[in-house]
Every structure is written in structure tokens, then in C-alpha cells.
Amino acid sequence: MLFSWASDGRLTSYVYDINSALIARDAIYEVASTLGRSSFDTIEIVAHSMGNFLTMEALRTGVQQKLFDSTGKLANIILASPDIDYDLFAAQVRSIPPEKRRFFVLISDDDQAFRLSEFLSRRPRVGNIDADRLTRLGVNVIDLSEVKDKSSIHHTKFSEAPEVVQLLGTRILAGDSYSNNEPTLLGEVIVFGAGGALEIIK
Helix, strand or coil: CCCCCCCCCCHHHHHHHHHHHHHCHHHHHHHHHHHHCCCCCCEEEEEECCHHHHHHHHHHHHHHCCCCCCCCCEEEEEEECCCCEHHHHHHHHHCCCHHHCCEEEEECCCCCHHHHHHHHHCCCEHHHCCHHHHHCCCCEEEECCCCCCCCCCCCCHHHHCHHHHHHHHHHHHCCCCCCCCCCCECCCEEEECCCCCEEEEC
16 A cells, blocks of 8 residues: 655755645554554555655554554564654654564665755754664664665665565565574675674675
């Protein structure tokens, strides 16, 4: 299922997009509630850019209403290039019980879109913050900094690196949280497990 909110789709419309995301919070929470009542066995969430802010707000609302993953169907939450203030994200994550923090946060230190958002907000964004700070929150981090893509701003590496998508999907379907892996050297995508493990995958 695809949830689309009223983003203007332009870097110059940053404030407009924030307001649109806030307006869409109730709608995405209703979608989540509907999915929880569905016949699906499991639910995977994938969000991108400012959509991560919207997703995390919906999850926080579920926690506040004591309805977060009440059906046990929520499997993993993949946050690609999250355009969220780091301190806000830390507060959102900490509201979720540690055993239910099944997050995969995809970051990249060459993501040019965050330069504008950091300039406007004067605050660091989750998508290009140090992986170690994120893993301390109990989330898994996948660093795509070395992945080559064709975009000039490098904000859509997740969708433009099919081999990473395929590998991540395979690992998640296998129930791999990355938290107990022994370090190996297989390539250039760096995976930091919430449990402190480090893996480099090709």
C-alpha cells in the first residue's frame, strides 16, 4: 500500500512540506489502524525523506494511545534518508519499547538535500548524522555513503541501488535484525547493528 501526502516536491517548498506532513498525521494514523485490522500476517513500513517525520509521528501517536503494534503485525520500519531533527527523532524512538524498535535507518554523508534542511532548521538531520549516535538509540543503521548513484543530490540512493534493496529485503524476510552478526568484509555498504555489530556488504 502506498500512502502519499501533499508534498510540493521542491527543495524551495520546505516549510510548505512540513505543514503538509503535519496535516497528514491523522490520515496516516488511520491507514495504520486499518492495516492493523487487515488480514495481512505482517506489515513492513518504508518511508523516505520527510515522509519519515510523518511516519514517526504516527508511530508516536500509537504509543501515546497504547495502540502501537497492538496486533503484533508490525515487522520492520525502514527509514530512508530521514529528514527529521535528530533530537526529535531520539524522543520519538525512546517512546517505543526497546524490544519493539525494529528500525533500519538508511543514511548517507553526501546527501545534498540535507544541506538545505539543516540551513533552514539550524539543526542536524537524522539522514546524515553519525551512525554511532543512532545505534545508541537501539536502531539499526545502514550507511550508503559509498554507494554510487546517478542523482546529483544523492537523496534517493535507496531506490537507485537495487542490489541494496534486494539484499536488505532478503535479510529482513529471513528475520535478520543485524544485531548478532559477526563482522565480515563483503563490499561497500556499511551496516551498523543496534547491538554493536558491524558488517560491510556488497
